[in-house]
Amino acid sequence: MSDPLRDATARLAAAGIDNPRLDARVLWQAAGGDPARFETFIIRRAAREPVAYITGQKEFWSLSFAVSPGVLIPRPDTETIIDAVLADFPDRSAALRVLDLGTGSGCILAALLSEYPNASGLGIDSSQIAQNIAAGNLERLGLAERGSVRAGNWAENLDGSFDIIVSNPPYIRTADIAALEPEVKDFEPAQALDGGPDGLDAVRVLAPALKKLGGTAFIEIGAGQADSAAAVFAYAGLEVLRIARDLAGVPRIVIAGTKKQLE
Ligand SMILES: C[S@@+](CC[C@H](N)C(=O)[O-])C[C@H]1O[C@@H](n2cnc3c(N)ncnc32)[C@H](O)[C@@H]1O
Structure with missing residues (x-):
């Protein structure tokens, strides 16, 4: 007799999926044991559609986020932003104002609001799908x-003051996108990935905007971008306070403040 899980695992393995058994189990559960639904899910996964879509x-920061094509799937590396903010703003009862630029699923903003019960915040994204x-x-x-949440172009037309500004901007070099896994390059939105020729296009737009806004900025960067990103922030007149590493030890978050704030 055929075993649906075993058969699906074999099909996913043949499609080049890294963890075929795990994915088959997750999709079996998500299908509620309905064989027809499960079959559709396996066809989609074998075509390399991400499990989360x-x-x-x-899940991000132990919270569950709805995601759909058109919005980036939250990554564990991005939790480094939350750890860094918690380290630098230890008073959990503070009525902080948080700004999340390029909010996507809203995962960073929501995680911070869940950790600071008196905080309030705004998420901005140029994508209408992400905003919804x-x-x-x-x-x-x-x-x-x-x-x-509102639609917009980074910090353009923004007034108000913020204590914390977070952003995980697109930072993959355009030329590197073709070599990414099909799950990423064929399914995740290009505007969430493509950081231009050197991956730093968004950082160059964000740096002067952050300088105007004040507050402390926590900006995610790609592997190998720390020195160049720090130079962009310094050129914009920001003080690079430190660079936080992710769990793999990769410099991942540039933490910068305005000189005015530091005086
Ligand atoms: C790497 S994704 C990050 C999403 C989410 N913050 C996360 O960490 O999962 C970058 C986000 O920036 C948004 N974005 C790209 N260009 C933008 C722009 N000019 N203004 C505002 N948001 C932009 C994209 O739509 C995308 O949602």
Whole structure:
């Protein structure tokens, strides 16, 4: 007799999936044991669609986020931003104002609002899909009273002051995108990935905007970009306070402040 899980695992392995058994189990659960639904899920996964787009959800900072094509799937590396903010702003009761530029699913903003119960924040994204998904996630997580989302181009036309500015901008070099896994290059939105010729296009736009906004900025960067990104921030007149490493030891988050704030 055929075993649906074993058969699916073999099909996913043949399609070049790294963890075929794990993916088959997750998709079996997500299909609620319905064989027809499971079959559709396996066809999609064998075509290299990410599991998170098939199940419609991804965990980040132990919170569940709805995701769909059109919004980046939250990555564990990005949790380094949350760790860095918690280290630098230890008072959990502070009424902090948080700005999340390029909010995507809203994962960074929501994680911070969940850690600081008196904080409030704004997420901005140029993608209308991301704006809708992030707003839905804040609502589902019970954070909509303290967090809002709007469409926009980075910090353009923004007033108000913020204590913390977070961003995980697109930072992959354009030429490197073709070599990424099919799950990423064929399914995740290009505007969430493509950082231009050297990966730093967004950083060059963000740095002067951060200088104007004040506050402390926590900006995610790609592997090998720390020195160049720090130079861009310094040129914009920001003080690079430190660079936080991710769990693999890769310099991942540039933490910068305005000189005014540091005086
Ligand atoms: C790498 S994704 C990060 C998403 C989410 N913050 C996360 O960490 O999972 C970058 C996000 O920046 C947004 N973005 C790209 N260009 C933008 C721009 N000019 N203004 C605002 N957001 C932009 C993309 O739509 C995408 O949602």
